[in-house]
């Protein structure tokens with residue numbers, strides 16, 4: 139199959155927010171509690187960096203393992219990369235993930251504020267701007283024949299969706315409302331005309347939406 | 353992780369039958385209609401041998417792709433291999449799957465009626481008897497460090513479950529009753545004491561049960 143463009147494990151509230159307001163170093167998801175959005179995934183045996191044994195090897199694990207399968211590059215927004223806004227005041231910040239980021243591929247960070255690429259372990263971060271289609275072209279070329287993952291946040295993912303560039307998408311809807319923040323959608327129905335769609339209720343009152351293009 | 357023993361895509365009726373009565377060349381599942389049990393899987397884009405485009409790349413596909421992931425050998429019962437019973441009257445029968453069986457690994461067919469091994473494309477069939485633990489030892493050794501799949505039918509899988517040899521198990525319950533045939537269980541509750549367990553309702557009124565051992 140040709141290279142695919144995929145998004146996985148995008149967690150949103152029932153009202154469609156993937157992060158709250160007021161992102162900061164102390165609160166990477168702003169007023170949202172990442173545990174409430176993501177605990178279904180943190181529980182999975184294969185969640186990157188998980189160190190306790192006894193994780194789920196059931197449905198959550200099946201979904202979480204997809205995140206890494208056959209992915210050769212990631213595209214993320216600058217707000218996922220860090221809490222800073224505007225021009226970089228220094229370039230010390232190298233992302234949330236420590237010395238061994240879980241991506242293990244080239245990562246293209248979209249931003250209007252360029253800075254030099256750098257490498258941590260198996261992950262190289264590049265800083266790029268441009269139309270989604272242009273950035274995707276770079277990522278596809280860097281992915282060594284594998285797929286490209288759109289890693290979020292919502293603002294970035296939404297651009298790729300609106301440009302018709304996403305082949306498959308997994309969104310996990312958590313049982314809470316956030317009221318404000320960075321919004322992926324008002325309702326999953328917005329994508330019905332462009333995708334086929336499975337709705338699968340999982341453990342912890344999560345509802346998983348799997349979309350794919352014909 | 354150490355080599356795992358896994359069963360996937362085992363389809364049963366609501367009353368727990370994985371095949372009907374009266375298996376024959378014309379009716380591989382006996383009085384059961386395999387389409388009723390398996391259509392959720394036939395629909396998946398990755399179902400082996402599927403030739404039409406337009407298959408599901410949603411939940412069914414996620415489950416079906418697991419069938420091949422990191423599997424180095426399969427163990428199946430002789431009744432899955434074919435409709436014959438008792439001593440082989442001839443050895444012309446080479447399984448249901450044509451010249452390119454979808455296993456692509458060594459396959460250990462359990463039977464009290466031995467016959468010589470043979471190879472079709474990437475699959476070699478061996479005919480073995482013995483306790484489940486002994487047969488598993490052979491399959492693990494042949495699996496080249498990968499996992500071993502227990503392919504069914506119910507009689508064979510049940511023996512491995514009863515001997516405590518299965519690490520993960522995916523059973524798909526279809527919305528019909530069969531009343532008779534080869535039975536996996538009376539109820540999934542029978543496995544509760546030995547496994548953790550997710551129950552996930554999928555498309556087409558299928559209910560997917562994912563079991564894993566701690």
Ligand SMILES: NC(=O)c1ccc[n+]([C@@H]2O[C@H](COP(=O)([O-])OP(=O)(O)OC[C@H]3O[C@@H](n4cnc5c(N)ncnc54)[C@H](OP(=O)(O)O)[C@@H]3O)[C@@H](O)[C@H]2O)c1
Pocket residue numbers: 147148149150155156157158161166167168175214215216217218219223224248249250251266267268269270289290291292293294295297320321
């Ligand atoms: N719930 C989840 O599953 C999930 C997943 C990922 C992230 N998150 C969370 O979501 C939040 C971040 O998401 P977000 O929606 O606020 O932002 P985002 O999508 O991560 O980043 C948006 C920023 O990326 C840059 N950008 C986007 N498109 C661009 C383009 N075409 N050209 C150049 N630059 C472009 C802009 O930064 P500049 O101002 O630098 O130009 C823009 O402000 C964080 O709190 C993160 O932790 C949640």
Ligand SMILES: NC(=O)c1ccc[n+]([C@@H]2O[C@H](COP(=O)([O-])OP(=O)(O)OC[C@H]3O[C@@H](n4cnc5c(N)ncnc54)[C@H](OP(=O)(O)O)[C@@H]3O)[C@@H](O)[C@H]2O)c1
Pocket residue numbers: 361362363364369370371372375380381382389428429430431432433437438462463464465480481482483484503504505506507508509511534535
């Ligand atoms: N629903 C599904 O997902 C699914 C999956 C697979 C198969 N099937 C269907 O299920 C049916 C077959 O299942 P089944 O439960 O009837 O039978 P099975 O498990 O496929 O085979 C049972 C036979 O295997 C041999 N055997 C089992 N344990 C043995 C041992 N310890 N030592 C030696 N031989 C052993 C015996 O054959 P001998 O008499 O030769 O000794 C026994 O009669 C077929 O209709 C097949 O199409 C359905």
